[in-house]
Amino acid sequence: MDDRLAQLLHRLLPDVEHVSIEALEPIPGGFSRETFRFDARVRRGGEEEVLPLILRKDPPAAAALLHTSRQTEHELLEAIRTHTNVPVSASYGCEMDPSVFGEPAMVIQRMHGSGHTSNLFHDGPDVDQADDVMAHLCELMAELHTADISKLNVGGKLSDPRDVGIDTSSWDAYMDSTFDYYIRSYPDLAYDPIAMIILDGSLWLRRQKPRPLPLAVVHGDFNPANFLYADGKVTALIDWENTRIGDPREDLGWMVAMDNMSNTTVMSHPKQKGGFLAYYNELTGFDITPEELGYFMIFGTMNIAVPITSAVKRRVTKEHTQFLHLYLLQPSLPTLVAFTQLLGYPGATPDSDPGANA
Amino acid sequence: MNTQPGPDGLIEGVIIGLEQEVLPFVSSEKAYATVAMMQSILQGVRQMLPVYDAYLVEEHNSMTSTLRDAAAALDGVSGPEADRIRERAATLGHLPDLPAPHDREALIDAHTRLGRALEASILDLDTIQRSPDTAEAGDRSLVAIRAHLAPRVARDTAVISVSAGMIGRG
Numbered sequence: 001m002d003d004r005l006a007q008l009l010h011r012l013l014p015d016v017e018h019v020s021i022e023a024l025e026p027i028p029g030g031f032s033r034e035t036f037r038f039d040a041r042v043r044r045g046g047e048e049e050v051l052p053l054i055l056r057k058d059p060p061a062a063a064a065l066l067h068t069s070r071q072t073e074h075e076l077l078e079a080i081r082t083h084t085n086v087p088v089s090a091s092y093g094c095e096m097d098p099s100v101f102g103e104p105a106m107v108i109q110r111m112h113g114s115g116h117t118s119n120l121f122h123d124g125p126d127v128d129q130a131d132d133v134m135a136h137l138c139e140l141m142a143e144l145h146t147a148d149i150s151k152l153n154v155g156g157k158l159s160d161p162r163d164v165g166i167d168t169s170s171w172d173a174y175m176d177s178t179f180d181y182y183i184r185s186y187p188d189l190a191y192d193p194i195a196m197i198i199l200d201g202s203l204w205l206r207r208q209k210p211r212p213l214p215l216a217v218v219h220g221d222f223n224p225a226n227f228l229y230a231d232g233k234v235t236a237l238i239d240w241e242n243t244r245i246g247d248p249r250e251d252l253g254w255m256v257a258m259d260n261m262s263n264t265t266v267m268s269h270p271k272q273k274g275g276f277l278a279y280y281n282e283l284t285g286f287d288i289t290p291e292e293l294g295y296f297m298i299f300g301t302m303n304i305a306v307p308i309t310s311a312v313k314r315r316v317t318k319e320h321t322q323f324l325h326l327y328l329l330q331p332s333l334p335t336l337v338a339f340t341q342l343l344g345y346p347g348a349t350p351d352s353d354p355g356a357n358a
Numbered sequence: 359m360n361t362q363p364g365p366d367g368l369i370e371g372v373i374i375g376l377e378q379e380v381l382p383f384v385s386s387e388k389a390y391a392t393v394a395m396m397q398s399i400l401q402g403v404r405q406m407l408p409v410y411d412a413y414l415v416e417e418h419n420s421m422t423s424t425l426r427d428a429a430a431a432l433d434g435v436s437g438p439e440a441d442r443i444r445e446r447a448a449t450l451g452h453l454p455d456l457p458a459p460h461d462r463e464a465l466i467d468a469h470t471r472l473g474r475a476l477e478a479s480i481l482d483l484d485t486i487q488r489s490p491d492t493a494e495a496g497d498r499s500l501v502a503i504r505a506h507l508a509p510r511v512a513r514d515t516a517v518i519s520v521s522a523g524m525i526g527r528g
Contacts, residue, residue: 193473203484323375345508358497
């Protein structure tokens with residue numbers, strides 16, 4: 001792979017005279033892409049420098065958790081770097097020809113900072129940084145959600161990046177076309193009848209449409225593992241493969257779900273601001289209520305659950321044999337419990353009102 | 359409980375995962391052999407699971423008559439050892455036979471069929487709930503299905519979850 005990487009970097013960095021690849025190794029934990037860290041020792045203009053880089057490669061199609069384009073991700077990262085203060089990797093470019101690395105791939109800058117975000121919670125060694133890091137994280141999310149869509153949505157590619165018929169011409173059109181996508185996709189993800197809780201949630205979303213907010217660029221996988229930090233600051237927001245136009249409450253709702261699944265407490269910080277939601281409302285003026293957050297926890301979870309659970313079903317029916325997909329069934333169970341609680345299932349919580357959210 | 363994947367599908371998945379995602383990266387011969395032993399044990403468990411309950415019942419019922427037969431063969435023999443064998447035959451040897459367990463495949467099929475029926479009903483109810491004339495009855499009907507699902511998924515989570523959090527993330 002070293003030679004192919006060197007050839008790609010020669011193409012992406014035409015002013016470079018020589019490239020050698022060093023310390024190439026896989027990065028564990030990237031669930032949706034295969035990622036490798038490496039250093040590129042390059043010489044240009046007679047000067048030698050070392051570029052810390054990451055190769056992000058699509059998995060085989062049947063095992064893919066998210067079907068999105070690396071070219072779109074490349075253009076998005078460069079647009080974010082150009083038009084916002086949100087820290088993201090520089091993207092050097094893509095190799096979309098699958099014959100080179102097996103699947104399409106992209107090369108991005110390896111950012112400074114710790115990715116061991118679990119150290120910020122409970123009795124972790126960086127718990128003293130948690131409030132500052134989460135305050136900064138909240139400020140970055142508020143900036144992203146209030147950024148000018150026209151500058152980030154290069155070529156309109158974020159409007160329907162999965163090509164599933166999403167209509168972003170208005171908030172209502174976006175919501176209605178997304179409900180249709182969720183409900184239409186159910187047969188593809190129903191690996192077991194217990195998934196009917198997901199179906200119930202999708203239908204409930206359509207019956208209970210909330211008030212509109214301005215559409216925004218949403219990260220799409222805003223979760224406790226998708227940022228790096230150092231010295232009380234976020235040094236990078238990572239994994240922009242699911243970014244698209246959407247309702248900004250989706251990112252917050254998905255964070256609630258992932259806090260629950262990851263045993264983290266992002267949403268309870270920054271404590272001096274009354275928690276993540278209160279600070280976000282202060283920054284944006286969106287005045288999002290806890291009830292809306294509950295609604296968008298289901299809505300945002302569905303957006304990830306449709307492709308991921310579809311990939312799980314393909315594993316259960318043996319279209320592919322990757323182990324990760326079977327494992328995901330285990331930590332995702334609490335999300336089904338959370339669905340039953342948010343939907344007011346009788347007995348789901350000690351004081352639930354039967355039928356309150358039917 | 360999930361029927362798809364069930365315990366057999368999960369164990370099979372671990373065996374395949376070890377084969378495809380672990381063994382190719384194992385460089386120590388000892389570790390390689392240990393992984394292969396783990397696969398062998400797991401495959402043994404897969405083969406044991408379908409017959410385990412049935413064989414236990416069959417063997418239980420056979421052991422009661424065996425205790426009686428063993429005692430009967432000691433007719434005329436005296437002494438504390440023979441007395442203890444006769445005592446076991448008179449007590450444990452007369453335990454009632456246990457019923458044969460359900461055929462697991464038939465149980466899974468029946469369970470799945472009912473689950474799919476509830477799933478289809480949720481879809482039908484959505485149409486009923488969206489009609490003003492029938493919305494209230496539709497809501498009540500959905501609550502009945504939800505009342506079945508909530509304790510079930512909570513129990514599944516309590517049984518299946520191993521540790522908080524998601525391995526490999528952050």
